[in-house]
Amino acid sequence: MSSTRTWLGWIGLLALRCCEFALLMLIVAGVAGIALFRYYSQDLPDTSTLASHRPFETTRIYARDGETLLYELFDGGQRTLVPLADIPWALRAATVAVEDAGFFTNPGVDLRGIVRAIYLNRGGEVRSGGSTITQQLARNVLLPVGERTEQSYRRKIREAILAFRISREFSKDQILAVYLNEIYYGNMAYGIEAAAQGYLGHGVATLNLAEAALLAGLPQSPTQLNPFLYPQAAKDRQKIVLDLMVKAGYINQTQGYAAYAEAIQLRTATVDIRYPHWVFYVRDLLEREYGPDLLYHGGLRVTTTLDPALQELAMATAQAEVAALAERNVHNAAVVLMDPKSAEILAMVGSVDFNDATIDGQVNVALAPRQPGSALKPLVYAAALDADWTPATIIWDTPTDFGGGYQPQNYDGKFRGPQRLRMALAGSLNIPAVKALQHVGIDRFLDLAHAMGITTLQDRERYGLAVALGAGEVRLLDLVAAYTTFANRGYARPPVALLRVTTNQGETLHSAMPTPGTPVFGQRSPQIAALITDILSDNAARAPIFGEENVMRLPGDRPAAVKTGTSNDFKDSWAVGYTPDLVAGVWVGNSDNTPMQEVAGANGAGQIWRAVMEQHHAALPTAPFDRPEGIVELPICAATGLPANGCADQVLERFLAELPPSDDGDHYITVTVGGDGSCLATDQTPLAERRVAVFLQPPSDARDWAVAAAVPQAPAVPCALPGRQAAITESTAPAVAAIISPRASERVSGSISVWGSAAGPYILSAGEGPAPVAWTNVAAGVGGVNNALLGNWTPNGLTPGSYTLRLQVALPGNPQQEQRVTIKLDPTALTVRLLRPAPGTAARDAGRLDLLAEASGPIARIDLLVDDQIVFGANQATVSFAWTASTPGEHTVVAEATGVDGARVRSEPTIVTVMP
Numbered sequence: 076m077s078s079t080r081t082w083l084g085w086i087g088l089l090a091l092r093c094c095e096f097a098l099l100m101l102i103v104a105g106v107a108g109i110a111l112f113r114y115y116s117q118d119l120p121d122t123s124t125l126a127s128h129r130p131f132e133t134t135r136i137y138a139r140d141g142e143t144l145l146y147e148l149f150d151g152g153q154r155t156l157v158p159l160a161d162i163p164w165a166l167r168a169a170t171v172a173v174e175d176a177g178f179f180t181n182p183g184v185d186l187r188g189i190v191r192a193i194y195l196n197r198g199g200e201v202r203s204g205g206s207t208i209t210q211q212l213a214r215n216v217l218l219p220v221g222e223r224t225e226q227s228y229r230r231k232i233r234e235a236i237l238a239f240r241i242s243r244e245f246s247k248d249q250i251l252a253v254y255l256n257e258i259y260y261g262n263m264a265y266g267i268e269a270a271a272q273g274y275l276g277h278g279v280a281t282l283n284l285a286e287a288a289l290l291a292g293l294p295q296s297p298t299q300l301n302p303f304l305y306p307q308a309a310k311d312r313q314k315i316v317l318d319l320m321v322k323a324g325y326i327n328q329t330q331g332y333a334a335y336a337e338a339i340q341l342r343t344a345t346v347d348i349r350y351p352h353w354v355f356y357v358r359d360l361l362e363r364e365y366g367p368d369l370l371y372h373g374g375l376r377v378t379t380t381l382d383p384a385l386q387e388l389a390m391a392t393a394q395a396e397v398a399a400l401a402e403r404n405v406h407n408a409a410v411v412l413m414d415p416k417s418a419e420i421l422a423m424v425g426s427v428d429f430n431d432a433t434i435d436g437q438v439n440v441a442l443a444p445r446q447p448g449s450a451l452k453p454l455v456y457a458a459a460l461d462a463d464w465t466p467a468t469i470i471w472d473t474p475t476d477f478g479g480g481y482q483p484q485n486y487d488g489k490f491r492g493p494q495r496l497r498m499a500l501a502g503s504l505n506i507p508a509v510k511a512l513q514h515v516g517i518d519r520f521l522d523l524a525h526a527m528g529i530t531t532l533q534d535r536e537r538y539g540l541a542v543a544l545g546a547g548e549v550r551l552l553d554l555v556a557a558y559t560t561f562a563n564r565g566y567a568r569p570p571v572a573l574l575r576v577t578t579n580q581g582e583t584l585h586s587a588m589p590t591p592g593t594p595v596f597g598q599r600s601p602q603i604a605a606l607i608t609d610i611l612s613d614n615a616a617r618a619p620i621f622g623e624e625n626v627m628r629l630p631g632d633r634p635a636a637v638k639t640g641t642s643n644d645f646k647d648s649w650a651v652g653y654t655p656d657l658v659a660g661v662w663v664g665n666s667d668n669t670p671m672q673e674v675a676g677a678n679g680a681g682q683i684w685r686a687v688m689e690q691h692h693a694a695l696p697t698a699p700f701d702r703p704e705g706i707v708e709l710p711i712c713a714a715t716g717l718p719a720n721g722c723a724d725q726v727l728e729r730f731l732a733e734l735p736p737s738d739d740g741d742h743y744i745t746v747t748v749g750g751d752g753s754c755l756a757t758d759q760t761p762l763a764e765r766r767v768a769v770f771l772q773p774p775s776d777a778r779d780w781a782v783a784a785a786v787p788q789a790p791a792v793p794c795a796l797p798g799r800q801a802a803i804t805e806s807t808a809p810a811v812a813a814i815i816s817p818r819a820s821e822r823v824s825g826s827i828s829v830w831g832s833a834a835g836p837y838i839l840s841a842g843e844g845p846a847p848v849a850w851t852n853v854a855a856g857v858g859g860v861n862n863a864l865l866g867n868w869t870p871n872g873l874t875p876g877s878y879t880l881r882l883q884v885a886l887p888g889n890p891q892q893e894q895r896v897t898i899k900l901d902p903t904a905l906t907v908r909l910l911r912p913a914p915g916t917a918a919r920d921a922g923r924l925d926l927l928a929e930a931s932g933p934i935a936r937i938d939l940l941v942d943d944q945i946v947f948g949a950n951q952a953t954v955s956f957a958w959t960a961s962t963p964g965e966h967t968v969v970a971e972a973t974g975v976d977g978a979r980v981r982s983e984p985t986i987v988t989v990m991p
Contacts, residue, residue: 134375136357139419139574141378146354148263148371157268157279159252165284166267167251168325169291173316175208176323178251183209183242184235206234212254213237259367260290261297262355274302276342284330285337288316297367298359302341303437307444341437352425352439353381357572365576365584374579380419380572380587385412385691389422392686397427397663400679403672406433406665408683409440411555413658415562417589419571421657423552426666435666444531444548445662448676449503450640450649451524453607454557455543456500456508458515458523460603460731461596466497466610467716467728467736470507473777477540483509486641486675492786493771495716497728501616503639505544512543526595527567528556545642554651555660561607561636562653564703565600566592601703602731608700609729611636611652626681627652629688633697637684639676646670648679655698657691659684705732714787715743715769722769744772744789744890754794755811755886757835757858764794793834793886812837812884812892815862815913818983819896822904825931826869829853830910831894833860835886841868842879845897850881858884862913875900905932907972909982911955916987918960924987927955928970936973942966963991 134148159167171178177185185207206214214234241250260270270290271279282290292312293300302309317331326334348354357379361370369375389410397408412422425439460466472491476482483505485491491504499507512520517539521532532538532547539546552570560567568590576585594600610616612635614628621627627637627650637652648663648671661680664671671679710719711728718736719725730736749756749764756765770789773781781788791811814831817823829839835858840850854866865882878900884892911927918924926939930952938948939956947956960966966989970982 134361134370134373134377136354136377136379138379138381138383139421140383141575143383145349145379145381146351146358148358156256156266159248159255161280162252162255162267163280163282163287166255166279166282166287166291168323169284169287169316169320170251170255171208172319172323172325173291174211174294176319178208179247181207181209181242183207183238183240207238208254209238209241209250210234212250212257213241215259216253216257258294259297260293261301261362262303263371272342274342275340283334283337284326285313285334285339288320288334289313289339292316298362301355301359302339304355304359304439304442306438348429350381350386350423351429351437352441353379353386353423356423356425356439356442360572361576375584376575376577376579377573378575380414380421380574381423382412382421386422386424388690389424389687390427392683392690393424393661394427396679396683396686400663400671400674403674404665404669405663405671405674405679407436407440407663408680409551409662410683410687411441411552411660412687413555413559413570415559415653415655415658417571417587418556418559418563418568418592419574419587420552438666440662440664440666441551443666444550445647445664446545446547446642447549447554447649448545448640448642448647449505449508450554450638450651450676451545451547451549452500452503452508452543452640453561453611453638454524454527454529455512455515455520456496456610457561457596457603457607458520459496459511460606461523461599462515462519463734464496464511464514465716465728465730465734465736466495466606467711467730468496469493469716469742469771470496470499470510471774471777472499472504472506473773473780475506475510475776477509477513479539481539481541483541483544490780490784492777492781492784493714493773495713495728497610497613497616498619500610501613502620503617504620508543509540512540517542523595524557526593527560528569529553545640551649551660551662554649555658558636558651558653558660559658560592560595561604561611562655562658563592563604564701565594565596565602565604567595568592599705599731602705605700605703605706606729606731608636609702611638612700621677626650626677626685629654629685629692631697633692634700635688636700639681641675644670645672645674648674648676648681650676650680650684652684652688654688654692655700656695657688659687661687706730707732707735709735711736712769715771717743717769720769742772743769745769746789746890747886748790749794752790754790754792755834757793757886759859760794811835811886812882812894814865814880814882814894814896816908816910817880817896817898818908820899821906821908822899822901823906823931824900824902824904826867827931828867828908828910828929829865829880830863831860831865831882832862833858833865833882833884834892835859835884837865837882837884839866839868840881840883841870842881843873843876845877845879847879847881853880862911862916864910870900873900875902903932905934905972905974905978905980906930907937907970907980907982909968909970909985912968912985912987914985916985918987918989923957923959924968924989925955926958926968927953928982929953930970930972932972933975934972935975938971938973940969940971943969960989963989965989 136145137143138145217237218234256266259265262273264270264273267290268279271277271282275286289309292315299305300309300312314335317335320326321328321331361377389412393408393410397405407426409426410422410424413420423441425441426434426436428434428436430436472494474482474490485505494504494507518535521535524532529549530553531549556570571587573585574587577583596603617625629635633654635652635654637650640649646664646668651660661683663674663679706729708727708729710725711717712719712722713724713726716736746768747756747765748754748768749760752768770787793811811834814829816830817827833856837856837858838852839854840852842850853868877897879895879897881893881895907928907930909928912924928937928939930937934952936948936950937954938945939954941958946958947954966987968985968987971979973979
């Protein structure tokens with residue numbers, strides 16, 4: 076008993092000590108918290124100044140000359156205070172749902188958000204905030220401008236202290252009213268009234284649910300969600316807001332769906348700005364870099380890269396061409412011009428009329444993702460050249476099913492068979508482009524596209540081989556940047572829009588510094604870029620498709636590398652290309668995605684591209700493209716792409732020095748022909764008639780097309796013996812190597828006669844299984860056998876099962892020919908084979924044909940039938956008969972064997988023709 080009391084005493088004492096320690100820790104934590112609070116509370120602004128306005132000085136944006144003023148940024152008149160009572164419930168609910176779901180219950184700070192932020196920022200760098208509406212208000216209104224963008228724990232703590240104080244001094248309605256009147260919505264709009272007027276053209280009081288959800292989503296990223304510039308991004312954000320409103324219980328799912336489906340009409344008011352699309356593009360860049368406070372209040376002086384003369388030229392040309400095409404349902408165009416040496420943007424036409432609401436003129440189509448059609452193909456072929464292809468690589472332009480029913484067609488519905496890579500790219504053939512992407516792989520292509528400047532095509536799971544033909548969407552500015560990479564010797568640089576940014580005190584915030592860029596093809600970047608440039612500027616290569624006098628050919632044959640593109644249903648017309656002096660990209664179409672009337676790249680965007688290039692270069696000397704070291708020029712055969720070997724179609728082609736043309740055994744066959752070249756030479760062909768010839772080997776999926784299109788192929792029949800007379804009974808042209816009987820999968824037994832053709836010396840062998848590892852010779856001969864006995868195979872002692880017969884034939888100067896036939900050995904089987912006539916035999920001598928049949932197994936009788944009528948029969952294992960036809964035309968010959976048990980089996984039928 077005393078022992079128990081002792082233990083209880085110790086436990087009680089320990090508990091008392093733990094409580095004392097915990098109390099001490101609480102006191103220490105409290106003291107530390109008070110000290111921390113007092114330390115970070117020093118010099119905090121007075122929270123009663125929430126509604127005060129901030130002074131500002133305007134920012135000025137200039138053209139590249141530093142003198143032509145394009146626009147003066149200001150926010151005067153861009154903030155109109157409205158009481159909370161005039162702000163619709165939908166806007167208030169949307170804002171709380173997306174910015175601070177616990178706004179009405181938290182003390183100005185969200186403890187869970189802070190804990191989450193501490194976890195995410197545990198590496199030391201402050202990346203996530205967990206800021207409430209009250210904290211945002213404290214940061215954007217009360218903290219000094221220089222501290223607002225500071226990424227530190229100090230700023231977060233001071234912001235939280237201010238938010239806590241604001242929450243104690245003001246009601247939730249007061250806080251929300253100030254927040255909605257002060258927060259920045261982008262597009263120079265401070266406060267919800269300015270945002271409603273600026274984006275929608277009407278006051279906040281009349282906002283509906285769809286409009287409220289759109290505007291409430293903008294403060295998260297006012298620049299990147301600007302619906303004038305990025306309508307899809309703003310629409311996606313609107314859906315997130317509506318989903319959060321449903322989750323918070325402010326609306327139901329049906330209301331959310333209806334609001335998302337509702338079309339929103341953006342403001343149609345005119346804007347008096349010189350080159351507004353360019354100004355807004357530059358303004359957004361500045362906002363991202365310096366924030367709205369410094370941009371609109373800091374009095375910056377911004378010199379951009381824009382060339383007013385080129386801008387005017389691009390605008391006038393685009394407007395004139397769109398007007399000329401209006402009757403073909405063409406209403407809009409965009410143009411981007413860049414300096415190939417610096418990647419500076421010299422002109423940007425976002426639409427033909429910013430103030431025309433009927434064409435969605437305020438949308439900058441130069442920044443809008445659209446399908447590029449064939450304008451993306453140079454990037455695909457560049458990836459192939461970076462792999463292991465050359466400009467002479469043969470690609471078969473034939474009907475192809477790439478899986479899943481994807482069977483692309485060429486623009487004109489025609490197929491052109493074997494094409495060198497140069498001709499396929501210059502002629503913009505579709506099937507070769509898809510095969511090039513298939514060879515490279517989609518991931519490798521997308522990696523290259525992104526490295527060259529394409530910012531879209533990010534969801535890799537969405538894209539298949541059709542992306543080679545422009546099935547994914549890209550921005551005109553990005554595509555021009557990618558072509559600038561080719562023009563800059565394969566070195567990629569981001570587009571440059573800002574030359575200088577200074578403060579009103581003359582302090583330089585930014586000065587453009589030329590950089591060489593990143594070599595997208597490694598050490599071979601100059602060479603691969605030069606090969607693409609050489610192909611895109613080769614008018615002779617594109618002439619077979621586009622004609623000699625095409626829109627891509629500049630006057631005086633000034634070198635210009637250019638590619639056009641057309642998306643499905645004529646919704647987008649593209650032309651992008653460059654000279655050593657200028658890179659130009661043009662898009663023509665309709666912002667609402669309605670199709671044009673057969674306006675392709677050449678007769679739409681190509682016309683603007685050529686006109687701009689002509690006028691810009693009119694007074695400039697003709698300059699050739701540079702050819703870097705590491706490029707060699709070698710003669711090849713135009714039809715095969717092989718090194719020239721005396722062929723009549725010899726042309727010069729350019730290659731990477733380390734990757735010259737080679738004989739790919741999978742694509743070519745070298746044979747020795749005789750006579751006129753339509754037959755294979757044999758040992759009896761006179762030497763004077765023999766010559767070596769190279770033929771393209773069609774891939775398996777192109778063989779039928781190649782035969783139908785009469786594409787030259789290696790002959791498969793031997794040349795006839797000199798002076799040989801035509802046979803009385805002749806068959807179709809004999810094969811070099813062919814086993815006619817037994818046929819594939821046929822059941823055989825006993826001694827098997829193997830019939831066939833062998834144009835030269837041959838070896839007949841047999842092996843076990845469908846893919847034997849060992850062979851046993853059956854027979855050999857000197858050749859010259861045509862539809863006759865090659866040898867007898869006697870499989871004594873072999874176990875039943877599958878066996879393969881192999882015939883190998885050698886011809887002088889030609890690769891060995893081979894045929895294999897897998898059969899089924901079954902000693903108990905009753906079998907019969909019709910050995911003569913051979914399939915396709917034609918009878919000329921009064922319709923007389925030699926019939927021959929052989930049977931094995933428990934045989935009792937063989938009958939020979941013509942057109943299902945017995946013409947001869949005998950009780951023996953081999954029968955022959957000379958049959959004379961009474962009528963011309965096709966006849967069916969069959970051999971039928973009857974077993975000792977009365978069972979019957981027939982041979983495969985053979986069709987013969989009796990000539991009149």
